[in-house]
Amino acid sequence: MERIIVALAGNPNSGKTTIFNMLTGARQHVGNYPGVTVEKKEGLCRYNDCEITFVDLPGAYSLTAYSIEELVARNFIVDQRPDVVVDVVDASNIERNLYLAIQLIEMDVPLVLAFNMSDLAKQRGLVFDIDQLSRLLKAAIVPTVGHKEKGRSELLDAILDTARQRKRERTHKVNYGEEIEQELGKIETLVVAGEPQLAQKYGSRWLAVKLLEQDSDITARLNSKELLSTINASADHLRSIYAEEPEIIMADRRYGFISGACHETIKSTVESRHTTSDLIDAVVTNRFLGLPIFLLLMYLVFLLTFKLGEYPMACLEQLFAWAAKAIAGLWPAGGESWLKSLLVDGIIGGVGGVLAFLPNILLLFLAIAFLEDSGYMARAAFVMDRVMHKIGLHGKSFIPMLIGFGCSVPAIMAARILENHRNQLTTIMVIPLMSCGARLTIYALIIPAFFAEKWRGPMLWLIYLIGIILAIICARLLRLTLFRGETTPFVMELPPYRMPTLKSVCIHMWQRGWMYLRKAGTVILGISIILWAAMSYPKPAGHSLEGLSPDEIHRIRLEHSLVGSAGRAIEPVLRPLGFDWKIGTALIGAAAAKEVFVSQLAIAYAVGGDDEGPHTLREKLQADYTPLTGFCIMLFCLIYAPCVATVAITRHETNSWSWALFQFFALTALAYVLTFIVYQIGSFAVA
Amino acid sequence: MVKAGETVKLTRVNAGRGLNIRLASMGLLPNVTLTVVTNGHPGPFVISVKDSKMVLGRGVADKIMVS
Numbered sequence: 001m002e003r004i005i006v007a008l009a010g011n012p013n014s015g016k017t018t019i020f021n022m023l024t025g026a027r028q029h030v031g032n033y034p035g036v037t038v039e040k041k042e043g044l045c046r047y048n049d050c051e052i053t054f055v056d057l058p059g060a061y062s063l064t065a066y067s068i069e070e071l072v073a074r075n076f077i078v079d080q081r082p083d084v085v086v087d088v089v090d091a092s093n094i095e096r097n098l099y100l101a102i103q104l105i106e107m108d109v110p111l112v113l114a115f116n117m118s119d120l121a122k123q124r125g126l127v128f129d130i131d132q133l134s135r136l137l138k139a140a141i142v143p144t145v146g147h148k149e150k151g152r153s154e155l156l157d158a159i160l161d162t163a164r165q166r167k168r169e170r171t172h173k174v175n176y177g178e179e180i181e182q183e184l185g186k187i188e189t190l191v192v193a194g195e196p197q198l199a200q201k202y203g204s205r206w207l208a209v210k211l212l213e214q215d216s217d218i219t220a221r222l223n224s225k226e227l228l229s230t231i232n233a234s235a236d237h238l239r240s241i242y243a244e245e246p247e248i249i250m251a252d253r254r255y256g257f258i259s260g261a262c263h264e265t266i267k268s269t270v271e272s273r274h275t276t277s278d279l280i281d282a283v284v285t286n287r288f289l290g291l292p293i294f295l296l297l298m299y300l301v302f303l304l305t306f307k308l309g310e311y312p313m314a315c316l317e318q319l320f321a322w323a324a325k326a327i328a329g330l331w332p333a334g335g336e337s338w339l340k341s342l343l344v345d346g347i348i349g350g351v352g353g354v355l356a357f358l359p360n361i362l363l364l365f366l367a368i369a370f371l372e373d374s375g376y377m378a379r380a381a382f383v384m385d386r387v388m389h390k391i392g393l394h395g396k397s398f399i400p401m402l403i404g405f406g407c408s409v410p411a412i413m414a415a416r417i418l419e420n421h422r423n424q425l426t427t428i429m430v431i432p433l434m435s436c437g438a439r440l441t442i443y444a445l446i447i448p449a450f451f452a453e454k455w456r457g458p459m460l461w462l463i464y465l466i467g468i469i470l471a472i473i474c475a476r477l478l479r480l481t482l483f484r485g486e487t488t489p490f491v492m493e494l495p496p497y498r499m500p501t502l503k504s505v506c507i508h509m510w511q512r513g514w515m516y517l518r519k520a521g522t523v524i525l526g527i528s529i530i531l532w533a534a535m536s537y538p539k540p541a542g543h544s545l546e547g548l549s550p551d552e553i554h555r556i557r558l559e560h561s562l563v564g565s566a567g568r569a570i571e572p573v574l575r576p577l578g579f580d581w582k583i584g585t586a587l588i589g590a591a592a593a594k595e596v597f598v599s600q601l602a603i604a605y606a607v608g609g610d611d612e613g614p615h616t617l618r619e620k621l622q623a624d625y626t627p628l629t630g631f632c633i634m635l636f637c638l639i640y641a642p643c644v645a646t647v648a649i650t651r652h653e654t655n656s657w658s659w660a661l662f663q664f665f666a667l668t669a670l671a672y673v674l675t676f677i678v679y680q681i682g683s684f685a686v687a
Numbered sequence: 688m689v690k691a692g693e694t695v696k697l698t699r700v701n702a703g704r705g706l707n708i709r710l711a712s713m714g715l716l717p718n719v720t721l722t723v724v725t726n727g728h729p730g731p732f733v734i735s736v737k738d739s740k741m742v743l744g745r746g747v748a749d750k751i752m753v754s
Contacts, residue, residue, distance in 0.1 A: 062712035066705050093738045096714045244717070245704060251711040278724075281740075285725055285733060382742045386730040389745055395731070489706050490731060490744025491713070 010088030404434030640671035
């Protein structure tokens with residue numbers, strides 16, 4: 001069985017992902033390139049007795065050293081030496097797409113061009129002389145329509161053909177014009193003489209081109225000082241003739257070559273002035289309509305997520321409750337067993353609560369995938385940019401934050417769309433301040449307990465608002481201190497609108513959903529077990545429990561346990577906030593998952609069973625605490641330590657424990673300080 | 688100040704090397720024709736160049752000189 005590696009390159013929005021899905025089906029694996037938070041996607045395909053591993057390189061317009069994605073793509077090609085590189089080209093937008101192809105041609109890779117979206121190109125009246133273009137570019141060209149799965153076998157045939165040829169001719173040259181070619185000649189000679197290893201690895205011509213462009217990555221690999229000064233002299237010379245940087249002139253020459261090639265081989269038979277996309281954009285990006293339309297769409301997305309998700313979520317909760325009873329039933333009634341407790345209270349209780357959210361999460365991902373694949377998200381970033389700019393962020397930052405209202409975990413994953421690392425980190429740090437769905441259970445408990453009917457709505461709204469305001473302030477602060485610096489200039493393509501296919505949207509959705517399941521599930525499982533142990537042990541002596549009701553027994557056990565002791569231990573620290581040990585234990589438990597707060601507090605107050613739970617618990621809370629404390633509880637829960645799943649995902653996305661722990665402790669510290677201030681001022685005012 | 692719907696020719700980009708080459712890779716080079724689709728001054732612009740549409744954020748559009 002032959003085995004080859006094929007890299008997939010292409011512009012963003014060229015349909016590269018659809019082609020990747022078309023070639024590999026569901027057999028994909030997502031990871032990271034070593035050392036960087038750039039996603040690496042691999043997939044397998046078996047065709048004609050050959051096993052092909054496809055590596056989906058990050059979408060890029062070029063292969064410069066200016067962005068980490070481009071550098072990663074370029075280095076993969078040079079270091080891993082794939083057998084074939086397939087450049088997915090948007091045939092309806094060919095000139096710009098071929099710019100990347102030219103860069104690949106200059107790298108002397110065995111190249112196949114997939115002219116994707118060829119149906120759109122046909123609609124636009126474009127007719128290609130494939131043979132001649134193929135000759136000019138020295139690469140096989142295969143027309144494809146990715147989302148209709150057309151061209152798959154032809155593409156695979158071309159890939160195998162190209163792989164088997166195994167020719168590595170170093171003859172691919174773009175003519176940069178006399179002056180530049182002269183300088184390139186000088187540099188190339190010196191490279192061959194002075195840097196033989198580099199020349200062997202990269203090819204002397206390509207090196208000369210990169211060096212004259214003053215590519216930072218390649219230049220850093222040089223040893224010869226003589227070479228450096230020659231390059232600088234050449235660059236200065238060219239600058240004086242053209243009044244422009246060499247790399248710009250060279251980019252210009254590449255486009256010139258492309259223009260020439262296209263002029264000879266592509267005919268346009270239809271003059272279409274305005275497309276449907278343009279018409280939709282006229283409305284959606286309109287100065288006045290744009291923002292309201294966006295807000296309406298977001299409202300619909302949330303409505304969909306929570307309304308449609310209600311039923312499956314209720315089903316899942318039933319399922320877990322049933323499972324708990326079934327397992328508990330395996331032991332004789334009234335019998336005590338650590339295993340039963342572990343399974344029912346620890347695992348099913350802990351993990352079940354989080355897994356019940358899965359339908360909501362998947363629906364949210366589905367909606368987002370639809371908006372992204374259709375092309376609308378780019379317009380949303382455009383519309384939001386003006387607003388976000390006022391608070392020092394990018395238009396694109398709003399999207400992850402919006403998702404954070406549902407759950408922080410997918411929100412933090414969504415921050416990947418922010419190319420600027422500083423922007424991404426800032427956004428990730430403040431996302432937990434967007435009140436997530438889990439915190440809602442806490443508010444739903446506290447608010448009716450302490451506030452009269454007419455204040456309840458405004459109270460809830462106030463809490464959410466505080467979260468948003470804090471997020472804005474913190475983001476601003478972070479951008480001014482830790483993550484200071486220029487934000488990447490906002491340059492973004494607006495792809496034509498497309499009707500997403502069910503298949504692509506589902507794959508998109510499932511990739512994120514699976515990550516949530518796997519990461520949140522494994523971490524939550526581990527922590528649930530630890531928490532269960534900390535809540536169950538040490539056990540009080542049997543005789544001290546005689547004659548007490550089951551609820552009282554629960555309460556005493558909690559008091560006696562590790563978590564209970566911890567609650568008592570931190571009580572002095574919590575007193576200035578108006579909290580006692582019972583709230584303390586609930587807060588500790590809620591570190592695993594916010595929903596745990598409610599069940600922990602219920603146990604601490606010896607309130608059992610779900611039926612009577614909330615009412616009696618609220619009565620007891622009302623008896624013990626003031627509305628001020630109630631508010632402080634919500635404030636603290638809003639801000640402090642994000643749940644374990646969030647910490648785990650932050651670590652994953654930032655590739656370091658330091659940021660995850662920073663987020664955890666900084667938010668907790670902020671919560672403490674703010675709640676302290678509010679409580680102290682509040683009690684002073686009331687007193 | 689270019690109005691929405693106008694087609695102009697790019698003369699030069701007055702930006703740092705990073706932004707300059709980024710715009711260049713996307714086709715914004717001296718002497719190309721571009722059309723302003725939406726003038727969002729001082730906020731983002733939408734322009735059309737070489738068959739594709741792009742958003743240019745605040746500050747970016749100011750750096751592109753046209754005639």
